Amino acid sequence: MDFSVILGDALRGAISSDAAAYALMAIGLNIHFGYTGLLNFGQVGFMLVGAYGVAITVTTFGGSLWLGVVVGVACAVVLALALGIPTLRLRADYLAITTIAAGEILRYVYRSGYTEPLTGGVFGLQGFADEFYAINPLPPGRYGIGRVVFSERGLWILLVGWGLVVLATLVVYLLMQSPWGRVIRSIRENEDVARSLGKNVFGYKMQSLVLGGVLGALGGMVFVISTQSAHPDGYNPVVTFNLYALLVLGGAGTVFGPVLGSVIFWFLSVFLDSFLRQAIELGFVPATILAPAEVGAVRFALVGLGLMLLMAYRPAGILGDRRELALDVR
Amino acid sequence: MSVESEDARRDTVGEAEVAQERAVAAAAAAATRTSSLMDVTTTGPGSAKPDPILVADEVRRSFGGLRAVDVGHLEVQRGAITSLIGPNGAGKTTFFNLLTGFDHANSGRWTFAGSPLAGMPAYRVARRGLVRTFQLTKSLMRLTVMENLKLAAAGQLGERFFVSLVPPLWRAQEAKIEERAEELLERFRLDRMRDDFAGTLSGGQRKLLEMARALMVRPAMVMLDEPMAGVNPALTESLLGHIVDLRDRGMTVLFVEHDMDVVMGISDWVVCMAQGRIIAEGPPAEICQDPAVIDAYLGAHHDEPGGESR
Numbered sequence: 001m002d003f004s005v006i007l008g009d010a011l012r013g014a015i016s017s018d019a020a021a022y023a024l025m026a027i028g029l030n031i032h033f034g035y036t037g038l039l040n041f042g043q044v045g046f047m048l049v050g051a052y053g054v055a056i057t058v059t060t061f062g063g064s065l066w067l068g069v070v071v072g073v074a075c076a077v078v079l080a081l082a083l084g085i086p087t088l089r090l091r092a093d094y095l096a097i098t099t100i101a102a103g104e105i106l107r108y109v110y111r112s113g114y115t116e117p118l119t120g121g122v123f124g125l126q127g128f129a130d131e132f133y134a135i136n137p138l139p140p141g142r143y144g145i146g147r148v149v150f151s152e153r154g155l156w157i158l159l160v161g162w163g164l165v166v167l168a169t170l171v172v173y174l175l176m177q178s179p180w181g182r183v184i185r186s187i188r189e190n191e192d193v194a195r196s197l198g199k200n201v202f203g204y205k206m207q208s209l210v211l212g213g214v215l216g217a218l219g220g221m222v223f224v225i226s227t228q229s230a231h232p233d234g235y236n237p238v239v240t241f242n243l244y245a246l247l248v249l250g251g252a253g254t255v256f257g258p259v260l261g262s263v264i265f266w267f268l269s270v271f272l273d274s275f276l277r278q279a280i281e282l283g284f285v286p287a288t289i290l291a292p293a294e295v296g297a298v299r300f301a302l303v304g305l306g307l308m309l310l311m312a313y314r315p316a317g318i319l320g321d322r323r324e325l326a327l328d329v330r
Numbered sequence: 331m332s333v334e335s336e337d338a339r340r341d342t343v344g345e346a347e348v349a350q351e352r353a354v355a356a357a358a359a360a361a362t363r364t365s366s367l368m369d370v371t372t373t374g375p376g377s378a379k380p381d382p383i384l385v386a387d388e389v390r391r392s393f394g395g396l397r398a399v400d401v402g403h404l405e406v407q408r409g410a411i412t413s414l415i416g417p418n419g420a421g422k423t424t425f426f427n428l429l430t431g432f433d434h435a436n437s438g439r440w441t442f443a444g445s446p447l448a449g450m451p452a453y454r455v456a457r458r459g460l461v462r463t464f465q466l467t468k469s470l471m472r473l474t475v476m477e478n479l480k481l482a483a484a485g486q487l488g489e490r491f492f493v494s495l496v497p498p499l500w501r502a503q504e505a506k507i508e509e510r511a512e513e514l515l516e517r518f519r520l521d522r523m524r525d526d527f528a529g530t531l532s533g534g535q536r537k538l539l540e541m542a543r544a545l546m547v548r549p550a551m552v553m554l555d556e557p558m559a560g561v562n563p564a565l566t567e568s569l570l571g572h573i574v575d576l577r578d579r580g581m582t583v584l585f586v587e588h589d590m591d592v593v594m595g596i597s598d599w600v601v602c603m604a605q606g607r608i609i610a611e612g613p614p615a616e617i618c619q620d621p622a623v624i625d626a627y628l629g630a631h632h633d634e635p636g637g638e639s640r
């Protein structure tokens with residue numbers, strides 16, 4: 001068994017543009033759930049409108065990629081308003097139900113036959129990010145060390161993706177140590193108190209939902225631009241649950257939690273994938289027990305197991321404040 | 331993405347000037363108060379006050395068949411301490427909830443400082459200067475004690491989305507707020523817990539924090555729902571002194587309290603509720619002789635409180 005291959009794959013996974021995309025979406029979810037206490041179970045919906053905003057603008061309408069980015073962000077704002085206006089005045093669970101439903105509705109609408117002329121239906125849309133790679137300042141070549149190597153295209157999307165992550169993290173840091181962040185956190189703790197002190201709770205929740213949703217859409221864009229392909233079946237609720245898992249793992253309500261969580265999540269899942277495949281190839285695991293086609297599923301089961309163990313030993317997440325766990329409810 | 335700037339006036343005029351405005355109003359109020367409540371001719375339910383800050387009319391709220399609140403007419407004198415007493419389940423907390431926008435009345439009108447409040451969302455009521463506390467303490471557990479207080483300050487520039495991203499725009503104001511918060515913490519004996527999570531405080535300390543937080547808003551009127559429940563006697567005494575102090579500087583206080591020594595000690599006026607209605611109101615000495623109050627609340631064997639000496 002060649003551990004240098006497995007480790008190389010895992011490291012590539014940990015810093016991949018997919019990891020950056022997940023980090024962006026998780027930062028958005030962290031604003032919702034970790035700081036404001038909003039139960040958004042449809043972050044994948046924001047990812048979808050961001051991704052398709054780009055894909056449809058370019059492929060279907062022949063517009064510019066940058067216009068697509070604007071469209072994607074605008075769609076996320078509209079989605080946030082549509083979800084928030086009817087539910088944010090109600091109890092927390094209504095937002096949860098509405099968002100999970102909205103995510104699924106969007107996926108079915110985008111893959112349906114009716115919308116196929118726009119969205120490509122079940123076939124999705126491909127090849128819409130040429131403009132992005134056209135402005136790549138990196139000369140052709142191979143970048144990296146050892147097994148962790150990227151083409152100039154790969155490195156370009158990597159740099160942009162992680163650049164966005166750094167920017168989003170900085171914004172969250174600034175926001176959360178400001179009075180704005182204090183109001184947001186007070187809403188998480190008890191929104192009646194915030195109200196009694198004159199804070200427009202609905203307005204703040206709306207701002208939080210929009211901001212986190214826009215980050216979700218940006219994540220979706222990074223995700224599809226790296227592969228130049230948007231396919232509706234990638235946008236199922238599992239994505240949102242993975243985002244929750246990695247957020248809680250890294251530490252919800254911490255600035256770096258979602259970033260660390262995403263890196264670990266991708267490291268683990270690629271590591272296990274590579275490990276299991278080698279184990280099967282080398283005959284350590286008989287094909288009757290685990291066929292190569294089943295690796296994907298087993299890998300996620302193992303990632304889940306790993307998360308359970310981590311939560312058992314670090315219930316506040318890796319970066320979480322353990323003092324918070326000692327607080328009792330009175 | 332701007333937070334409602336309904337309170338823009340407070341921001342633009344500047345805290346100092348608003349404070350000054352208030353101080354002037356306060357001096358005037360204090361002057362009227364001392365003589366005012368003596369001038370009240372009628373002391374029955376619904377009696378008129380010389381300078382009411384809060385006037386409620388026909389406020390009703392039912393839960394199913396239960397008339398929880400059914401208040402015909404109530405005026406609360408500006409710059410005075412009014413206590414609201416009454417048996418458990420009389421509707422005091424529900425009445426608080428209605429007045430401050432935390433619950434919706436079935437019918438009724440009420441005005442605060444001249445403007446109608448009925449149907450107004452709770453946060454706007456607070457911005458108008460009417461701030462309440464909760465009987466069952468609501469803590470912001472994972473905020474520190476200091477953060478709890480700083481949160482409460484009104485008109486913070488840094489609470490606006492884009493402004494918050496540029497710390498130099500709000501740092502100076504934040505420093506002033508922190509200074510004021512330190513003073514309040516000291517007075518409420520919470521200064522040693524300054525940087526602890528509010529969730530680590532004891533029950534009584536949480537009550538104190540909640541009251542300090544309400545005062546941090548600089549309200550024109552506070553409505554305190556059993557603020558002294560669970561607070562030790564020595565501190566109760568000192569906080570009552572503080573409340574009297576605030577009144578003397580012009581704040582109006584309406585509070586619910588079951589401890590008759592406290593009620594008799596600091597109230598200028600007492601209102602008694604039972605089964606949703608106001609059954610009596612008047613000066614403290616008169617109220618504890620009132621047969622309706624004795625019947626509904628105090629009980630026949632109620633000891634004369636020795637409150638006047640406080």
Ligand SMILES: Nc1ncnc2c1ncn2[C@@H]1O[C@H](COP(=O)(O)OP(=O)(O)OP(=O)(O)O)[C@@H](O)[C@H]1O
Binds near residue numbers: 417425
């Ligand atoms: N949300 C509600 N649903 C149904 N009934 C309610 C509700 N809130 C209050 N009530 C009822 O209204 C009546 C008044 O309750 P309220 O809490 O206002 O009493 P209170 O005067 O504050 O009593 P206490 O001195 O015990 O705090 C009670 O009979 C209570 O059962």
Ligand SMILES: [Mg+2]
Binds near residue numbers: 424465
């Ligand atoms: Mg009550």
